Amino acid sequence: PFSNTMNSYFMDPSDPSYEICQRVIRDMTQYGVCVINNFLGKERGHLVLNEVLEMYRSGIFTAGQLVSSPGSTEAQTIRSDRITWIDGKEPQCHHIGQLISQVDSIILKANKMSNNGKMGNYIINGRTKAMVACYPGSGSHYVKHVDNPNKDGRCITAIYYLNLDWDVKRCGGLLRVFPEGTNQVADIAPIFDRMLFFWSDRRNPHEVQPAYSTRYAITLWYFDSQEREEALRNFKRGQPSSSK
Ligand SMILES: Cc1cc(NC(=O)CCC(=O)O)nc(C)c1Br
Numbered sequence: 001p002f003s004n005t006m007n008s009y010f011m012d013p014s015d016p017s018y019e020i021c022q023r024v025i026r027d028m029t030q031y032g033v034c035v036i037n038n039f040l041g042k043e044r045g046h047l048v049l050n051e052v053l054e055m056y057r058s059g060i061f062t063a064g065q066l067v068s069s070p071g072s073t074e075a076q077t078i079r080s081d082r083i084t085w086i087d088g089k090e091p092q093c094h095h096i097g098q099l100i101s102q103v104d105s106i107i108l109k110a111n112k113m114s115n116n117g118k119m120g121n122y123i124i125n126g127r128t129k130a131m132v133a134c135y136p137g138s139g140s141h142y143v144k145h146v147d148n149p150n151k152d153g154r155c156i157t158a159i160y161y162l163n164l165d166w167d168v169k170r171c172g173g174l175l176r177v178f179p180e181g182t183n184q185v186a187d188i189a190p191i192f193d194r195m196l197f198f199w200s201d202r203r204n205p206h207e208v209q210p211a212y213s214t215r216y217a218i219t220l221w222y223f224d225s226q227e228r229e230e231a232l233r234n235f236k237r238g239q240p241s242s243s244k
Protein backbone atom coordinates (compact mmCIF):
# COMPACT_ATOMS: atom_id res chain seq x y z
CA PRO A 1 0.00 0.00 0.00
CA PHE A 2 2.84 2.41 0.67
CA SER A 3 5.30 3.53 -1.97
CA ASN A 4 8.81 2.55 -0.97
CA THR A 5 10.91 4.79 -3.13
CA MET A 6 12.24 7.09 -0.44
CA ASN A 7 16.02 7.47 -0.72
CA SER A 8 18.02 9.08 1.99
CA TYR A 9 21.41 9.83 0.45
CA PHE A 10 23.73 12.43 1.95
CA MET A 11 21.87 12.50 5.21
CA ASP A 12 23.78 14.12 8.01
CA PRO A 13 23.81 11.29 10.58
CA SER A 14 23.69 13.67 13.51
CA ASP A 15 20.73 15.63 12.18
CA PRO A 16 18.40 13.49 10.04
CA SER A 17 16.66 15.31 7.23
CA TYR A 18 13.28 16.80 7.88
CA GLU A 19 11.68 15.00 4.94
CA ILE A 20 12.90 11.57 6.12
CA CYS A 21 11.29 12.15 9.50
CA GLN A 22 8.13 13.51 7.88
CA ARG A 23 8.01 10.38 5.73
CA VAL A 24 8.39 8.08 8.74
CA ILE A 25 5.64 9.92 10.60
CA ARG A 26 3.31 9.87 7.59
CA ASP A 27 3.82 6.21 6.68
CA MET A 28 3.69 5.00 10.28
CA THR A 29 0.52 6.98 10.88
CA GLN A 30 -1.12 5.93 7.61
CA TYR A 31 0.13 2.34 7.15
CA GLY A 32 1.96 1.37 10.33
CA VAL A 33 4.83 0.35 8.03
CA CYS A 34 7.59 2.50 6.45
CA VAL A 35 10.31 1.48 3.98
CA ILE A 36 13.34 3.68 3.22
CA ASN A 37 15.67 2.54 0.45
CA ASN A 38 19.33 3.53 0.13
CA PHE A 39 19.30 4.37 3.78
CA LEU A 40 23.06 4.74 4.29
CA GLY A 41 24.15 4.87 0.66
CA LYS A 42 26.35 2.18 -1.00
CA GLU A 43 29.63 3.03 0.66
CA ARG A 44 28.50 3.06 4.30
CA GLY A 45 26.11 0.19 3.61
CA HIS A 46 29.07 -1.94 2.54
CA LEU A 47 31.06 -0.93 5.62
CA VAL A 48 28.20 -2.19 7.82
CA LEU A 49 27.85 -5.38 5.74
CA ASN A 50 31.58 -6.11 6.04
CA GLU A 51 31.43 -5.81 9.82
CA VAL A 52 28.48 -8.23 9.94
CA LEU A 53 30.25 -10.71 7.64
CA GLU A 54 33.37 -10.48 9.82
CA MET A 55 31.29 -11.16 12.94
CA TYR A 56 29.65 -14.12 11.27
CA ARG A 57 33.03 -15.52 10.17
CA SER A 58 34.32 -15.15 13.74
CA GLY A 59 31.52 -17.50 14.83
CA ILE A 60 30.01 -15.32 17.56
CA PHE A 61 26.52 -15.90 16.17
CA THR A 62 24.55 -18.36 18.26
CA ALA A 63 21.95 -20.70 16.87
CA GLY A 64 18.96 -18.35 17.14
CA GLN A 65 15.90 -20.54 17.18
CA LEU A 66 16.27 -24.17 18.21
CA VAL A 67 13.11 -25.91 17.12
CA SER A 68 13.08 -29.61 17.93
CA SER A 69 10.93 -31.19 15.26
CA PRO A 70 7.64 -32.12 16.94
CA GLY A 71 7.29 -35.82 17.83
CA SER A 72 10.84 -36.58 16.80
CA THR A 73 12.48 -39.46 18.62
CA GLU A 74 16.06 -38.15 18.85
CA ALA A 75 16.51 -34.60 20.09
CA GLN A 76 16.97 -33.50 16.50
CA THR A 77 16.77 -29.73 16.16
CA ILE A 78 16.11 -27.57 13.15
CA ARG A 79 18.14 -24.38 13.38
CA SER A 80 16.69 -21.46 11.53
CA ASP A 81 18.06 -17.96 12.16
CA ARG A 82 21.34 -17.38 14.01
CA ILE A 83 21.55 -14.23 16.10
CA THR A 84 23.90 -12.14 18.20
CA TRP A 85 23.16 -9.03 20.29
CA ILE A 86 25.44 -5.99 20.18
CA ASP A 87 25.34 -2.49 21.60
CA GLY A 88 27.36 -1.09 18.70
CA LYS A 89 30.22 0.17 20.89
CA GLU A 90 32.25 -3.02 20.34
CA PRO A 91 35.54 -2.18 18.58
CA GLN A 92 34.77 -4.30 15.51
CA CYS A 93 31.27 -2.78 15.17
CA HIS A 94 32.10 0.87 14.55
CA HIS A 95 29.95 1.24 11.42
CA ILE A 96 27.09 -0.81 12.88
CA GLY A 97 27.27 1.62 15.79
CA GLN A 98 26.95 4.55 13.39
CA LEU A 99 23.91 2.92 11.75
CA ILE A 100 22.30 2.47 15.17
CA SER A 101 22.81 6.10 16.17
CA GLN A 102 21.44 7.23 12.80
CA VAL A 103 18.27 5.19 13.34
CA ASP A 104 18.07 6.52 16.91
CA SER A 105 18.22 10.13 15.73
CA ILE A 106 15.51 9.58 13.09
CA ILE A 107 13.15 7.87 15.53
CA LEU A 108 13.73 10.44 18.27
CA LYS A 109 13.42 13.42 15.90
CA ALA A 110 10.28 11.97 14.26
CA ASN A 111 8.83 11.34 17.69
CA LYS A 112 9.43 14.99 18.61
CA MET A 113 8.17 16.35 15.27
CA SER A 114 4.92 14.39 15.23
CA ASN A 115 1.87 16.06 16.65
CA ASN A 116 2.38 17.04 20.28
CA GLY A 117 5.60 15.06 20.33
CA LYS A 118 3.98 11.64 20.06
CA MET A 119 4.26 9.35 17.03
CA GLY A 120 1.35 6.92 17.23
CA ASN A 121 0.69 8.23 20.76
CA TYR A 122 4.02 6.87 21.95
CA ILE A 123 6.76 8.68 23.76
CA ILE A 124 9.91 6.84 22.74
CA ASN A 125 12.67 6.91 25.33
CA GLY A 126 14.81 3.85 24.75
CA ARG A 127 15.45 0.69 22.80
CA THR A 128 16.84 -2.83 22.93
CA LYS A 129 20.38 -3.68 21.86
CA ALA A 130 20.79 -4.44 18.16
CA MET A 131 20.00 -7.99 17.14
CA VAL A 132 22.12 -9.09 14.18
CA ALA A 133 20.37 -12.04 12.52
CA CYS A 134 21.48 -14.42 9.79
CA TYR A 135 19.21 -16.92 8.08
CA PRO A 136 21.67 -19.56 6.80
CA GLY A 137 19.68 -20.03 3.62
CA SER A 138 18.85 -23.71 3.66
CA GLY A 139 15.14 -22.93 3.56
CA SER A 140 15.37 -21.30 6.99
CA HIS A 141 12.38 -19.12 7.78
CA TYR A 142 10.47 -17.44 10.61
CA VAL A 143 6.88 -18.45 11.27
CA LYS A 144 4.12 -15.82 11.30
CA HIS A 145 4.20 -13.98 14.62
CA VAL A 146 3.71 -10.64 16.38
CA ASP A 147 6.84 -9.08 17.87
CA ASN A 148 5.07 -7.60 20.90
CA PRO A 149 1.71 -9.33 21.47
CA ASN A 150 1.51 -8.62 25.21
CA LYS A 151 2.57 -5.04 25.90
CA ASP A 152 6.20 -5.65 26.81
CA GLY A 153 6.95 -2.01 25.98
CA ARG A 154 8.26 -2.35 22.44
CA CYS A 155 6.38 -0.07 20.03
CA ILE A 156 8.51 0.19 16.85
CA THR A 157 10.49 -2.57 15.11
CA ALA A 158 13.34 -1.20 12.96
CA ILE A 159 15.08 -3.61 10.58
CA TYR A 160 18.08 -2.83 8.36
CA TYR A 161 18.69 -5.30 5.53
CA LEU A 162 22.15 -6.07 4.11
CA ASN A 163 21.63 -8.49 1.25
CA LEU A 164 23.36 -7.65 -2.04
CA ASP A 165 21.71 -8.63 -5.33
CA TRP A 166 18.82 -10.25 -3.50
CA ASP A 167 16.27 -11.67 -5.93
CA VAL A 168 13.20 -12.99 -4.11
CA LYS A 169 12.29 -15.34 -6.97
CA ARG A 170 15.67 -17.06 -6.64
CA CYS A 171 16.45 -16.46 -2.94
CA GLY A 172 13.04 -16.32 -1.23
CA GLY A 173 13.39 -14.72 2.20
CA LEU A 174 10.53 -12.28 1.68
CA LEU A 175 9.24 -10.53 4.77
CA ARG A 176 5.45 -10.64 4.52
CA VAL A 177 3.55 -8.29 6.84
CA PHE A 178 -0.20 -8.86 7.36
CA PRO A 179 -1.37 -5.41 8.54
CA GLU A 180 -4.39 -5.82 10.81
CA GLY A 181 -7.75 -4.77 9.42
CA THR A 182 -6.98 -5.24 5.74
CA ASN A 183 -6.49 -8.33 3.61
CA GLN A 184 -3.68 -6.51 1.81
CA VAL A 185 -0.25 -7.88 2.64
CA ALA A 186 3.00 -5.92 2.49
CA ASP A 187 5.77 -7.93 0.81
CA ILE A 188 9.19 -6.54 1.63
CA ALA A 189 12.31 -7.93 -0.02
CA PRO A 190 15.32 -7.87 2.32
CA ILE A 191 17.47 -5.90 -0.13
CA PHE A 192 20.78 -4.20 0.59
CA ASP A 193 20.64 -0.85 2.40
CA ARG A 194 16.86 -0.99 2.95
CA MET A 195 15.48 0.31 6.26
CA LEU A 196 12.08 -0.87 7.51
CA PHE A 197 9.96 0.40 10.40
CA PHE A 198 6.69 -1.07 11.63
CA TRP A 199 4.56 -1.03 14.79
CA SER A 200 5.70 -4.00 16.89
CA ASP A 201 2.28 -4.88 18.31
CA ARG A 202 -0.62 -6.98 17.02
CA ARG A 203 -1.20 -4.55 14.14
CA ASN A 204 1.66 -6.18 12.22
CA PRO A 205 1.82 -9.97 12.26
CA HIS A 206 4.69 -10.96 9.94
CA GLU A 207 6.64 -13.96 8.63
CA VAL A 208 9.93 -14.58 6.87
CA GLN A 209 9.43 -16.94 3.97
CA PRO A 210 12.04 -19.68 3.42
CA ALA A 211 15.39 -18.20 2.40
CA TYR A 212 17.70 -19.98 -0.06
CA SER A 213 20.65 -17.62 0.27
CA THR A 214 22.33 -16.32 3.39
CA ARG A 215 20.09 -13.51 4.65
CA TYR A 216 21.39 -10.85 7.06
CA ALA A 217 19.42 -8.20 8.98
CA ILE A 218 19.98 -5.91 11.96
CA THR A 219 16.93 -5.28 14.16
CA LEU A 220 16.27 -2.67 16.87
CA TRP A 221 13.12 -2.44 19.00
CA TYR A 222 12.17 0.99 20.40
CA PHE A 223 10.35 1.33 23.73
CA ASP A 224 7.35 3.47 24.59
CA SER A 225 8.22 4.92 27.98
CA GLN A 226 4.82 4.34 29.62
CA GLU A 227 4.21 0.80 28.30
CA ARG A 228 7.79 -0.20 29.18
CA GLU A 229 7.52 1.16 32.71
CA GLU A 230 4.24 -0.72 33.20
CA ALA A 231 5.75 -3.93 31.82
CA LEU A 232 8.75 -3.66 34.16
CA ARG A 233 6.42 -3.00 37.12
CA ASN A 234 4.44 -6.13 36.25
CA PHE A 235 7.68 -8.05 35.82
CA LYS A 236 8.89 -7.02 39.29
CA ARG A 237 5.56 -8.08 40.77
CA GLY A 238 6.05 -11.42 39.07
CA GLN A 239 2.96 -10.81 36.96
CA PRO A 240 3.13 -11.80 33.30
CA SER A 241 2.54 -8.67 31.20
CA SER A 242 -1.19 -7.99 30.51
CA SER A 243 -2.10 -11.41 29.16
CA LYS A 244 -0.04 -14.48 28.22
C1 LIG B 1 14.31 -13.27 17.46
C2 LIG B 1 13.17 -12.62 16.70
C3 LIG B 1 13.32 -12.32 15.36
C4 LIG B 1 12.27 -11.72 14.68
N1 LIG B 1 12.49 -11.48 13.39
C5 LIG B 1 11.62 -11.31 12.39
O1 LIG B 1 10.43 -11.21 12.54
C6 LIG B 1 12.28 -11.30 11.02
C7 LIG B 1 12.11 -10.03 10.29
C8 LIG B 1 13.03 -10.07 9.06
O2 LIG B 1 14.18 -10.51 9.20
O3 LIG B 1 12.58 -9.69 7.99
N2 LIG B 1 11.09 -11.41 15.26
C9 LIG B 1 10.94 -11.72 16.58
C10 LIG B 1 9.67 -11.41 17.24
C11 LIG B 1 11.97 -12.32 17.31
BR1 LIG B 1 11.72 -12.75 19.12
Ligand SMILES: [Fe+3]
Pocket residue numbers: 145146147206
Ligand atom coordinates in the same frame (compact mmCIF):
# COMPACT_ATOMS: atom_id res chain seq x y z
FE1 LIG C 1 9.46 -10.37 14.13
